Amino acid sequence: PRPAPSTPAFSIAPIPAPPVVTLPAGSKQERWEWLRNRVLGCPICAQHVKPGKQVVFGVGNLDADIFFCGEAPGADEEAQGEPFVGKAGQLLTKIIGAMGLSRGQVYIGNIMNWRPELDSPTGNRPPTQEEMTFCLPYLRAQIEVVQPKVIVALGNTAISGLLGADPTRRMGKVRGQWHEFAGTPLMPTYHPSYVLRYGNNKTKREIWDDMLMVMEKVGLQISEKQRGYFSGRSES
Numbered sequence: 001p002r003p004a005p006s007t008p009a010f011s012i013a014p015i016p017a018p019p020v021v022t023l024p025a026g027s028k029q030e031r032w033e034w035l036r037n038r039v040l041g042c043p044i045c046a047q048h049v050k051p052g053k054q055v056v057f058g059v060g061n062l063d064a065d066i067f068f069c070g071e072a073p074g075a076d077e078e079a080q081g082e083p084f085v086g087k088a089g090q091l092l093t094k095i096i097g098a099m100g101l102s103r104g105q106v107y108i109g110n111i112m113n114w115r116p117e118l119d120s121p122t123g124n125r126p127p128t129q130e131e132m133t134f135c136l137p138y139l140r141a142q143i144e145v146v147q148p149k150v151i152v153a154l155g156n157t158a159i160s161g162l163l164g165a166d167p168t169r170r171m172g173k174v175r176g177q178w179h180e181f182a183g184t185p186l187m188p189t190y191h192p193s194y195v196l197r198y199g200n201n202k203t204k205r206e207i208w209d210d211m212l213m214v215m216e217k218v219g220l221q222i223s224e225k226q227r228g229y230f231s232g233r234s235e236s
Helices: 028-040 043-048 075-080 087-098 129-146 156-163 192-198 201-218
Strands: 066-070 107-110 150-154 179-181 184-189
Touching: 028 129, 066 129, 066 156, 087 192, 087 201, 107 129, 129 156, 150 156, 150 201, 156 179, 156 184, 184 201, 192 201
Parallel strands: 066 107, 066 150, 150 184
Antiparallel strands: 179 184
């Protein structure tokens, strides 16, 4: 996947400067609820959501060691108001399960809080850098609340949003290599939708190698069966 374009091919409402987000004092739950209400009530987010659809905020365990970060909601997500609930989300759930965890033990979010607009009722487009820059303070605040040990960046667009745009960046070069965002180790890997479209056992093994590194980083036990997934030594 190529980095997101700087502007879409059609007109959308202007994107203002990013908001300043200062979390209040309180427990994790209190701070998260304050932030969620702030995002759901954000007039800019609401301005870009289609009628009858929802702003999408992150979900999961506020004490999670692993924070999965995608780029933007799709049709299923804006309908349900939750990230990663479509086919790509189902695959992500399987990946999390293969790690010996459940969705309730991790945190899942997107850089974007709304589905990027299109001039047609169907299809998706990657968010622009300007759109992601606006939403990024909301993501940073979620990371500040959760304080994960690792962030997993799902897909090249999410990586561009977190690490900055770089037209020379290629997933094959950055995946499997540790980076850092907001002081937290970051592992780039393929987006589940990419695996659904183009994935063969080589791609599946590469994303699984990345997950093994994440598991090691957070101290999860790894069985020989898990180490062998998609390598010919075990099936999944």
